[in-house]
Amino acid sequence: MKYKNLFFGVLTLAIIFVAGIFLIRGENTTPGGNPSGNAQIVKLSVEGGRYILSPSEFKKNVPVRIEADISKMPGCSKSIVISAFNIRKVVSAADNLIEFTPTKTGTFNIACSMNMYRGTFTVV
Amino acid sequence: MSFKEFIRSLNNDKVEGELVKTIFVSLATSFVVLGILYFLKLRSVENFIPRYGFFMFFAVLSYSLILLSVRHIRAYKEFPCMSGMMIGMTIGFISGFLPGFYIGATNGMFWGSIVGMSFGILFGVWNGKCCGILGIMEGMMAGFMGGLMGGMTAIMMLNDSLRAAAVVVFAISGFILLGLNYMIYTETREMERKHKDDEFFTIFWSLILTVTTTWFMVFGPRSLLFQ
Numbered sequence: 001m002k003y004k005n006l007f008f009g010v011l012t013l014a015i016i017f018v019a020g021i022f023l024i025r026g027e028n029t030t031p032g033g034n035p036s037g038n039a040q041i042v043k044l045s046v047e048g049g050r051y052i053l054s055p056s057e058f059k060k061n062v063p064v065r066i067e068a069d070i071s072k073m074p075g076c077s078k079s080i081v082i083s084a085f086n087i088r089k090v091v092s093a094a095d096n097l098i099e100f101t102p103t104k105t106g107t108f109n110i111a112c113s114m115n116m117y118r119g120t121f122t123v124v
Numbered sequence: 125m126s127f128k129e130f131i132r133s134l135n136n137d138k139v140e141g142e143l144v145k146t147i148f149v150s151l152a153t154s155f156v157v158l159g160i161l162y163f164l165k166l167r168s169v170e171n172f173i174p175r176y177g178f179f180m181f182f183a184v185l186s187y188s189l190i191l192l193s194v195r196h197i198r199a200y201k202e203f204p205c206m207s208g209m210m211i212g213m214t215i216g217f218i219s220g221f222l223p224g225f226y227i228g229a230t231n232g233m234f235w236g237s238i239v240g241m242s243f244g245i246l247f248g249v250w251n252g253k254c255c256g257i258l259g260i261m262e263g264m265m266a267g268f269m270g271g272l273m274g275g276m277t278a279i280m281m282l283n284d285s286l287r288a289a290a291v292v293v294f295a296i297s298g299f300i301l302l303g304l305n306y307m308i309y310t311e312t313r314e315m316e317r318k319h320k321d322d323e324f325f326t327i328f329w330s331l332i333l334t335v336t337t338t339w340f341m342v343f344g345p346r347s348l349l350f351q
Contacts, residue, residue, distance in 0.1 A: 005135050015148070015182040016185065019155045023177035066312070079283040083350050090283050113282035116345065 039063040039099070042121075044080075044110075049121025051110050058102050058123045065088040066098040078111040088113070130203050130309045139199040139231040140309060144266050146195050150188035151321050158184065161338060169342055176341050178287055181227040186222040187333045188229075189213065189326045190247065191326055197251050201318040207311045208255020212263030214304045215251040216269035218297045220244020223333075224274020225293055226339055229286055232347025233279040239340055242272025243333075258314055 043054045044066050056065050070078070070089040079090045084102050085108070102108075102123040111118045133140040158180065166172050197203075197211055224240020248263025281289045 005141065012148045012151060015151045015155060019151075019158075019169070019184070020181060023173060023181040025174050025177060078343045081282065088283050100134045113284075114279055 015117040032106050042066045043069060044070040044098075046074065046077045046117055047072070049117060051077070051117055053119060053121050055112070056119075056121045058121060060102055060105050060123050061100045063099065068096040068098065070096055076112045076114050077117040080110065082108065082110050084108040130306050133309060136222040137210075139312075140305075141194060143192050143196060143305065146192045146322075147188045147327050149326045150191050150330040152186065153188060153327045154184040154334040155332055157334050158338065161335070166338070166342060176230055176338075179229055179290065179341065180338060182290055183223065183226045183337050184334060186218075186226075186294060186297065187330060187337075189298055191333075192220045192327050193301050193304055194247065194251060194329075195321055196305055197254055197325065198319050198321055199317050200308070200312045200315050201254060201257075203254045203308075203311060205255050205258050207307065208252060208259035209262045210307065211254060211304065212248050212252020212259035212261075214267040214300060216244050216248020216263035216266030218301060219247035220267040220270025220272075221277075222294070223298055223337060224271040225278045225290065225345075226274075227337065227344075228275035228278030229282070230291070230341045230346070230350065231315065231344055232350050233275040234273030234347050235340065235345055236278055237272045238275075239337075240274040242266050242271070244268065244270045278312060 002096060005010075040055075040058050040062055042056075042058070045052050045054075048087050051076055053066070068078070068080070070091065073091070078092065079088075080098060081088050082098075082100070084104070084106075085102060087100055089098050091098065105123045107120050107122045109118060109120055130140070134144055135141060151330050162172070193215060197215070203211060219242060220240045222240075222245045224236045226236075227239045228236025237294070244265070244267025246268035248265075249260050250263070252259030270304030277289070278286065279295070
């Protein structure tokens with residue numbers, strides 16, 4: 001009986017190890033593509049509990065550089081998620097840039113990580 | 125009744141001697157099911173492994189620990205009120221919190237909470253009834269609270285070391301469940317075993333929980349934040 005449980009214990013650890021190697025891989029949350037010199041510059045702020053992007057219409061496949069106005073972004077609004085483009089970033093005074101390249105058209109959501117502050121932008 | 129004796133009892137031929145095998149059967153079932161689903165369907169899902177693999181892995185580990193405790197409780201069926209309430213509360217909370225956390229991390233707070241509360245209340249009531257209505261109520265309340273808290277915690281951690289938090293949450297839950305098993309062991313020294321589940325029980329529930337969680341994470345509804 002002792003050896004039987006030792007056998008199952010070792011097998012259990014082996015399964016966990018093998019499955020862990022296969023399943024645990026980091027999600028790439030790095031912005032897809034670095035903006036070049038002709039990036040679309042966008043200002044981001046918060047007004048009345050909503051994200052305001054100016055302009056709010058981007059061109060497809062042209063890099064976007066969002067500059068967050070930290071002075072107008074309270075609390076968790078600094079924790080920004082654009083799930084359609086796999087972007088998650090906490091902006092600060094030292095790093096207020098979010099850079100990505102929109103690769104699909106449509107209207108997309110931008111929200112804080114708690115989904116309390118929301119906004120939209122369009123890619124054409 | 126020391127913890128050392130409990131550890132030694134994992135090698136006996138009574139209820140405790142079956143616990144290690146239960147973890148193995150549960151994990152083997154879940155990972156085989158996951159493997160089959162992956163080769164049949166999930167590999168065509170964009171970014172399946174990077175996006176869902178981590179949370180699926182910990183969900184499967186969590187289910188194996190929860191089913192281990194469920195099987196331990198079912199072997200004795202009836203407990204005194206205080207023990208039964210602790211059983212209902214612990215199982216209800218953890219089986220609500222963990223699925224709520226993992227699904228909250230991939231589908232948003234609403235659906236994480238819904239799934240967490242459903243699992244939590246189901247397991248909480250099921251196991252809490254070992255002492256009657258007190259345990260049932262305790263399991264229901266703990267499942268409700270755990271499910272909501274799991275979904276909420278995942279969303280609040282989204283930009284703040286979510287994956288590290290998942291590991292910490294799993295480790296703490298694992299220790300709590302280990303404590304619950306030890307408590308059951310100490311409370312049942314004078315009791316006779318009343319029920320014996322075969323491995324089909326573990327296989328069935330591992331299958332149900334893994335398939336449900338996988339379907340929800342990959343194809344289930346999701347909140348605005350994850351669309």
